[in-house]
Amino acid sequence: MRPRQFDDQQVIDVALGLLDTGGPGALSVRSVAAALNVNPNAVYTYVSDKADLEAAIAERVLGMADLSALDGPPSRWRQRIERFCLSAREVLLEHPGAVPLLMRVPLQGPVALAIGEGLLQAYRDAGLSNPDAARATYAVIVHLLGSAALDVAETPGTAPLEPETQRVAARRAAFDAAPLDDFPLTAAAVPTMATWVSQKQFRWSLGRLLDGVVGS
Amino acid sequence: MRPRQFDDQQVIDVALGLLDTGGPGALSVRSVAAALNVNPNAVYTYVSDKADLEAAIAERVLGMADLSALDGPPSRWRQRIERFCLSAREVLLEHPGAVPLLMRVPLQGPVALAIGEGLLQAYRDAGLSNPDAARATYAVIVHLLGSAALDVAETPGTAPLEPETQRVAARRAAFDAAPLDDFPLTAAAVPTMATWVSQKQFRWSLGRLLDGVVGS
DNA sequence: ACAACTGTCTGTACGACGTACAGAAAGGTA
């Protein structure tokens, strides 16, 4: 039979590239085909439909996180989790267009399973029971993906994102423009709320979550 | 000038209805127009474009959460937060098609601001500083929206969702079908991971987050 | 060496989408 011009990986990388440079609206079966210099329907040789393409992109991006950060001595369980989450967050923000895809895809691919196993191990090392470790693993994943998605929602979704300082400044400006007369606490909290999209906020809430998970 | 046939609220409700009964794919400017027995472009009298329509739906759904659950005596701060979050989660799962919209919309409408103010107050009552209260508020919102989005991602997105027991059973089946030979901890945790989409898991992780936030 | 087979890719086509643009319809105001 006639050999393929590309392999699956190439197709997915081209698609991810389109997502990075053009944002969510730039990803279409036809744009991928055009980027490969091929007819639109040739793409269906590699993916069964657009949802399948999106799932493959999501899995690809997830796989870019530094899974090895989860390895290490049991006593370092907390550092292992924090390092992994920060690395994953970095990867997600480097591919903002892909983040929404991660939130609609079933996370049971091989990469997702490996991440789950690593987190479970770290929590076991922290002394949690297996069920509590499982619950804590989910809480951390929710936090990681949720905060990335909310961060990205305020951007055009193209890579690279504006530097964090600019995104924080834009948020402050938006809050300053909002009618906060009836919301005194909110008004007082604007400087902090402006930093919600920052890595510092992410570290803080991840830290509090870990505090709560391992008990007082 | 010629009077409008509808008001903004009606249009948004019709759109939300389409989303509820048909899932994310059923919401289009044209389908809204058809449901109103009107030509496609008439919809643009009420919204400026599709993104605007989606933002209005998101704000509408957010407004259905029981904001008054955040009122109460300072000593009850924790119960207030938990009740509000559970009510909000319920609303979100009643409108699964709208959840993805909430994750791409800037959350600075009046409803979002009121929710923020209420959460800030509850955390102040818990003894947190204003900046810490702001950070904790964000952590809780991330958790609420993130877990709803991941829950919904495993469903067709139409209302009503299958009962929780069925969704949990489906997850268990999916995990049982996955190749878990290399992931012993994951394999052992399957019964717990199957319940990730449950209200119980939500309460657990919210509880741990609150534990961590108010300190040991 | 040649024919048959089988996956890969091309070409064409369809219905649905968001929305731009021009004009008709209808009610308020002069």
Next chain:
DNA sequence: TACCTTTCTGTACGTCGTACAGACAGTTGT
């Protein structure tokens, strides 16, 4: 009664996902 402004209709364009049919090119069996 004549105008004016806003609402809504009608038509149109380009883009999308993808179904279907067939051309093409290696592989396999003889």
